[in-house]
Amino acid sequence: MSDTVQTISLLNLMLVFIPVFLVVGILWKWSLAPGNAAYALGRMLVQLLLIGYFLMYIFEAENSLIVIAVLVVMVTVSSWIALGTVKTRRTTLYRQALVAILVGGGIVLFIVTQGVLQLDPWYLPQYMVPLAGMVFANSMNAVSLAAERMNAELARQMNFHQARNIAMHAAMIPIINSMLAVGLVSLPGMMTGQILSGISPLVAARYQIMVMCMIFAGGGLSTALFLEMSRKQFTMFMEKDT
Template sequence: MPDTVIAISLPRLALAFLPVLATLAVFLAWTLDVRHPLYALLRMLVQLLLVGYVLAYIFGADTWWLILLVLLFMAGAAGWIALNTVPELRWRLLAHSLVAVLVGGGVTLLFATQGVLQVEPWYKPRYLVPLGGMTFANAMTAVSLAAERVRSELGHGAPWIEARNTAFQAAMIPVINALLAVGLVSLPGMMTGQILSGVSPLLAARYQVLIMCLIFAAAGLAAALFLAGARPVLAPRQPGDHGH
């Protein structure tokens, strides 16, 4: 029998903010701007408390159309946020970003949940929502890095093929670093959560292998789809690529 998850009461949760206050005190003592980290902490607190209530409702509803709506909202928000690195081109690149995140993340999510896990029913929110969040978030990061880097490379006069390849490699750096570090430098969040909830470390490791494959594929496919689709906007008439 797995161990029962340790419940955290609100007064005990408040203790977690004591070292936070110590860190904020450093900002004040060194006359640094404390408003930004304070805003980030307050926003984190509100967002996580709200998402807890939202997820409880979604999991309780257990309705396929609601789950699809949540996933589409995630993908849409990720596609929009991904273009924060190129705000001047946001509206021209938005469709390409949305397609890249939705297709790159959606295909890998579908493969993981219906091929590997074989979730029943297919829309089971306990699996689709957290896995979808991880998938679309990493697709978003890859698109964001690819957009910024390809824009920079083209701005420095690089031909399209060179700029595209450099941007793709840059977009994959965080994912590749995560693959190299997992299990050595850190235990990933999902694996840690499963172990804390009493799941066997061996089973948790298998789930984490699935997650890492999911993240790698979602990031790579999303970055590649974005770079391929956005070329007419970023480099509409640049010669010399010979159709590659």
Template sequence: MNTSIYNISLLDLLWVMIPVAVVIVVYMRWTQDKATLFYALFRMLIQLMLIGYVLTYIFDADSPYLVILILSIMLIAASMITLRPVQKRYKSLYFHAFISIFVGGFFSLGMVVFGVLDLNPWYEPRFLIPIAGMIFANSMNAVSISAERFESEISRGNGYIDARATSYKAALIPIINALFAVGLVSLPGMMTGQILSGVDPLIAVRYQIMVMLMILGSAGISVAIYLLLLKKDIIEN
């Protein structure tokens, strides 16, 4: 099996900017928003270029304290980004988002690190940081969807129980769709990356099963905790 990786030059990356340019034009014309998408793309480019250098340093440093610091920064950033679509933001919401992603994320992360992979050392950054990133990102997206939907349902006059049910179901739609589609419609990121790097597809499948399960578990738990924490706010208000 060929284990080589195709080298992608910066110039070659411009090809994928063609469909992106189409999206930008449609987005600007239909939404009249001329800043958000450009800002998001700019941040993505800067953040990925910087993280490339940061990860190189972290991998060489081999320090558990540095890994913990990176995970903390990732968690704080995720909890702040979570509430971006919410109109009425108050301080306790950020605390709810942080707690929900922290508990749901680290619970699933612990199962993977100490159970499935049994990493030695446990803070092996080449595994821990990418896996934590997938967990936090998917939990963040799920909580974000639930937060926006919950606010919308409450504003329509629905009660907490109905709003919670609708929000929880909506938050898990992307993940449930991914469960239906994986292997049939799509080969997800980790599996694709491993196959491209020459890993046996059967081994890549096991890793992808692990990823799908940890994403469902972490996102589902995070959303449940967030919605439960909101109950106190509803009662107080």
């Protein structure tokens, strides 16, 4: 198998925007806010180009303090975004979300990077930053779903334990569905990227198993911690609303 990745020229890359512009044209024709799609596309381009240059700097620097700073930003921002589904409770629940994502995702990230992969040095940016992004982003999504469902169920006068269980179940649905579909319906991003780069599909499968377990555990632990740590706050909200 080839051990090199085919480089995409900018001219060739522009070809993929042909169907993209067709979709934007359909949205415009059907009066479905094409401006939002155009904004999202433009923002995506800028963000990915900037992060590409930024990651090159991080990888070349190989500085543990820079990597730690990146992880801190990831956890801080993801905790705030996670509570976007309950904006009126955001400031009150932020500390719980921050601790839950940091501890839940951090435990899993530590086991994966220091136990499974045994990175040397421990902060090896090429592995640490992408894996941290995966685990914290999925923990963020799980906590976000749980917070929204918990808030909704308590508003319906559901008791805390029932609402907690429903919220936990709702948060885990996307992750469980992904595990059920992987290999049959889809080849996830990491596995696809490694296969395209010439790595053996068997090796890529092992990495993907690691990633799926990481996502499941990180999301589950963060959600459970968030729901339990937020018991007092959610109970207080329920009493105020009644």
